[in-house]
Amino acid sequence: MEGRPTAASYPSGSSTTEAPLDFLRRLAADGGDIIPFRLGRRPAFLLNHPAHIDDVLVKQAETFVKGRAFDRARDLLGNGPLTASGAQHVERRRIAQGAFHRQRLPAYSAVMHAHAARLRNRWDGAPVDVARDMRELTLGIAGEVLFGADLAGAASEVGNAVEMAASARDGLISIVAPRRQTRVARRRLDPIIDAVLERRRARHATSPDLLSLLLDAVDGGDPGSEQQLRDDVLTFLLAAHDTIAHALTWTWLLLAEHPEADRTFAAELEEVTGSASPWFEDLTRLPYTRAVLAEALRLFPPAWVIVRQATRLQTCGGVLIPPGALVVASPFVIHRDERFFPDPLRFLPERWLRDPEAPPAGQRNPAARCTYFPFGAGPRSCIGEGFAWMEGVLVLATLGQAWRLNRSPGGGSVALPRITLRPKGPVLMTPVRRDGGNRPAD
Numbered sequence: 001m002e003g004r005p006t007a008a009s010y011p012s013g014s015s016t017t018e019a020p021l022d023f024l025r026r027l028a029a030d031g032g033d034i035i036p037f038r039l040g041r042r043p044a045f046l047l048n049h050p051a052h053i054d055d056v057l058v059k060q061a062e063t064f065v066k067g068r069a070f071d072r073a074r075d076l077l078g079n080g081p082l083t084a085s086g087a088q089h090v091e092r093r094r095i096a097q098g099a100f101h102r103q104r105l106p107a108y109s110a111v112m113h114a115h116a117a118r119l120r121n122r123w124d125g126a127p128v129d130v131a132r133d134m135r136e137l138t139l140g141i142a143g144e145v146l147f148g149a150d151l152a153g154a155a156s157e158v159g160n161a162v163e164m165a166a167s168a169r170d171g172l173i174s175i176v177a178p179r180r181q182t183r184v185a186r187r188r189l190d191p192i193i194d195a196v197l198e199r200r201r202a203r204h205a206t207s208p209d210l211l212s213l214l215l216d217a218v219d220g221g222d223p224g225s226e227q228q229l230r231d232d233v234l235t236f237l238l239a240a241h242d243t244i245a246h247a248l249t250w251t252w253l254l255l256a257e258h259p260e261a262d263r264t265f266a267a268e269l270e271e272v273t274g275s276a277s278p279w280f281e282d283l284t285r286l287p288y289t290r291a292v293l294a295e296a297l298r299l300f301p302p303a304w305v306i307v308r309q310a311t312r313l314q315t316c317g318g319v320l321i322p323p324g325a326l327v328v329a330s331p332f333v334i335h336r337d338e339r340f341f342p343d344p345l346r347f348l349p350e351r352w353l354r355d356p357e358a359p360p361a362g363q364r365n366p367a368a369r370c371t372y373f374p375f376g377a378g379p380r381s382c383i384g385e386g387f388a389w390m391e392g393v394l395v396l397a398t399l400g401q402a403w404r405l406n407r408s409p410g411g412g413s414v415a416l417p418r419i420t421l422r423p424k425g426p427v428l429m430t431p432v433r434r435d436g437g438n439r440p441a442d
Contacts, residue, residue, distance in 0.1 A: 050370035058378035067309030080235030099210035109280035116398035142240035278397035291352035
């Protein structure tokens with residue numbers, strides 16, 4: 001399959017009659033490692049093998065950029081780290097890097113545990129919307145850890161604005177089609193960001209957090225403007241809470257559907273922590289808990305699709321990619337491919353215990369980095385990956401010590417591929433006290 005494509009003859013991802021996940025999986029099932037299709041009027045290519053994904057996201061990252069494919073994301077996030085390109089992206093990432101350094105993680109873990117413990121103590125056995133609780137929990141953690149702000153009162157407004165932006169997605173075509181809802185969502189989020197900045201500046205104090213790094217860059221003469229600062233804060237706020245919130249929600253659903261895995265999860269917590277609270281030092285002693293999260297991220301990666309745009313004529317896997325064409329990599333598709341994951345549709349946390357390259361350590365292996373890539377790959381991979389792994393394991397351990405969660409009538413688990421891969425509607429679950437379990441005192 002060589003030469004320049006004739007896009008008109010290819011299947012279209014703009015159809016509203018076929019769900020995006022079904023469309024991508026059907027393309028992949030039809031065969032081939034690089035599959036041409038159309039997004040609107042644009043030629044596009046689905047990368048259906050880790051080697052080609054690695055070529056685009058890692059080895060040729062300067063050639064394949066986010067470009068106009070992210071116009072709609074820019075309506076929401078401006079020119080923040082997620083949407084910036086070239087030297088500006090490198091600079092935004094450099095400024096923020098210190099906030100996610102490994103040395104900062106122990107201090108962050110205490111805040112994560114405190115927020116999770118409050119939620120654990122609030123549950124009383126009545127049905128809860130776990131999706132909402134996870135969003136509120138992770139927003140509170142992100143607000144305090146990264147910005148020194150109490151965002152508990154803003155959870156509803158942030159959630160509504162994100163949902164407004166997410167609902168603008170109408171099949172794969174919306175990746176390249178800006179929508180009015182996204183701009184409205186940004187207008188609703190700006191006052192929250194402004195309040196965070198005003199409170200910090202009014203205190204005339206610095207804290208060792210992400211917001212201080214961003215403020216120092218602006219106030220220290222960095223080319224970034226006040227608008228750039230607001231874009232950065234919003235980007236990190238949404239990225240630090242929305243993705244891990246959905247990952248945790250999927251994890252609770254999967255544990256409820258697989259009671260044997262839940263029993264193994266609870267047994268590990270009992271053995272490692274007993275009636276004590278889990279802390280940073282316990283993370284390396286909870287391999288099954290981490291494997292549960294890893295398997296949930298495999299089956300339901302929040303970043304379900306990654307899109308890049310070719311800046312010049314390029315060859316990938318023997319296929320000519322014309323300038324302006326889009327290339328699409330889907331962690332959702334690759335993670336469910338039996339070539340790379342035996343019995344791919346089964347929830348099997350044990351697969352990560354058998355694998356010496358289990359995440360996150362396995363991401364250092366170039367041969368495996370685009371076989372499992374829930375946080376992306378290459379220079380634009382998630383800057384907060386270590387933060388997310390720690391938060392996910394600590395939240396699961398803190399809540400899972402005291403409670404198991406059962407599905408409640410009406411609690412859905414249909415996957416909606418919006419900005420992130422989220423469960424449809426409220427996720428109603430009933431917390432049930434662990435047999436013989438003690439609530440740790442905090």
